[in-house]
Amino acid sequence: MMVSPTLPWTNSPMPPTATIFTKRYSRVALLGLMSIITVFFFFWHAEPLGLAIIPLKPAPNAPQEPLHTDTNNTLPPTFDEWHNYEAKINTLPKSRYIAEGPTLPLIHFSNHAHGSGWGNIMQELLMNAHLAQAAGYGFVFDNYTWSKDMTSPFGIFNGKAIPGRIPLTALVAGPVVGANDQPAVSLPQFTELCNWKGEGLSSFKGEPNPNIYVLESEPLRATIGERGQMEGKDMLYGYVKELTRLKESGVQCVVVKESSLHMWDIWLFGDTHALSLMPYIRNSPVFTQFAWSPLILSLFWDNQAFFRDVRSKSWWEKWFGKEWDSLPAPVDPNHPHPIPIPAQLEAGSTNPPYTLLEGLLALHIRRGDFEEHCANLAAWGSRFNGFNSFPELPDTFTPPDGDDDRKAYAHSRCFPSVQDILQKVTSLRQIRKLDRVYVMSNGSPAFLQELKDELAKLGGWKDGGVRTSRDLTWSRREGKYVAQAMDMYVAQRADVFVGNGFSSLTSNVVLLRMINGVDPITTRHW
Incomplete structure (x- = not known):
């Protein structure tokens, strides 16, 4: 009897041997594939061989998230x-x-x-x-x-x-x-x-x-x-x-x-x-081995769209989405942190030395009390903080002769105007591909909005990628009160960082970038 290669077998009590094996092995192969995927997802949270495993879940009896005991939301959290x-x-x-x-x-x-x-x-x-x-x-x-x-x-x-x-x-x-x-x-x-x-x-x-x-x-x-x-x-x-x-x-x-x-x-x-x-x-x-707490990393995760292209997902994230979050991870019972590190963060985001956030320009712009402070520093003849003065850094502090010129120079380096900032950003984009900018600042809403508008006019920002400290959102009430630490984490990882040479926050970032081996040409000052 002629066997049709395409029609179903209706005239025989059982299909050809080849068909039996094909279906049987297909089922076995599918089952094996699903088993591999299950095991893969179960153990994925462990670091690659040679790196320290970071437990992503808290120790027993640790708070699952940083809660607060006060019920009056007009008061800050008490931790x-x-x-x-x-x-x-x-x-x-x-x-x-x-x-x-x-x-x-x-x-x-x-x-x-x-x-x-x-x-x-x-x-x-x-x-x-x-x-x-x-x-x-x-x-x-x-x-x-x-x-x-x-x-x-x-x-x-x-x-x-x-x-x-x-x-x-x-x-x-x-x-x-x-x-x-x-x-x-x-x-x-x-x-x-x-x-x-x-x-x-x-x-x-x-x-x-x-x-x-x-x-x-x-x-x-x-x-x-x-x-x-x-x-x-x-x-x-x-x-x-x-x-x-x-x-x-x-x-x-x-x-x-x-x-x-x-x-x-x-x-x-x-x-x-x-x-x-x-x-x-x-x-x-x-x-x-200095690192940031899981709270800081979780705040970064909440706002990561400001700092990197979150659309560039790996295949497992595209297929399975955020459910990846809920999968179990190895737990170290002695892990010293009270909340889990976001499971999606790769090793370069959680372990020093951190990987750089490609295309991100981080700007540290002090306002508030620095308006008076910068005037005083200029009058005193102050220079950059110690760790802002590494000879390898390109933007040295070299004030001109003459009292008035020296004061004007120091003030512009400490309290840059919007035009000073735009000029600096433009010059940096000519030598490096930068498609996002994050402004770390305690400036007023009006000042930051003006700066955002002017930076946006430069064009070329991915997803309209001009963001400031005031654009951040906090999934936890504690976030507002540790925001400076998250800013420092972002600045430490920025592709290019521009800081205030008279600021201790900037000098901490500069020191960590130097210790982590970041190219000094990417660590700048106003």
């Missing part, structure tokens, strides 16, 4: 769940300090800066953490503190209530908060481990504790050099030498006296003396 979670982080077993005796001393800089912007706080924080590590101490990290008034969770800025204390783990990740096997403890842990009850009241198991040493910075600084004249490397060497002496004498817990001078101050950070630190911090885990 209570973050505080509670951070207090439970156990990065150093207590048994090492109580039952067995310490193998690593701890140092708490109780004189750390407070009541200041995040840029100023962060630069001191990282240097304190590096000093602790260099001297062989565990670093004690504390809140980002605006107000030390413990009777209220709020502080006041420009007549408005703001969070008085933000847990550090809501802002940053990495060794500074004890990640990556680096020794660090929160202040509540330090208080318990060392039985510290305040300066002059230290005790251990009810008895005076001879192992708690209160360090005053002034006499130590005096042995190193004159204020404002000390090289950063000499300060680091002098501090490490003294802390090493204390450690070798058996001191277990060091507290830098709250009322004493900062170990690192504006006289260092505001001068090129800071540059001598670079050979020592360039390879320090505190800097090379």
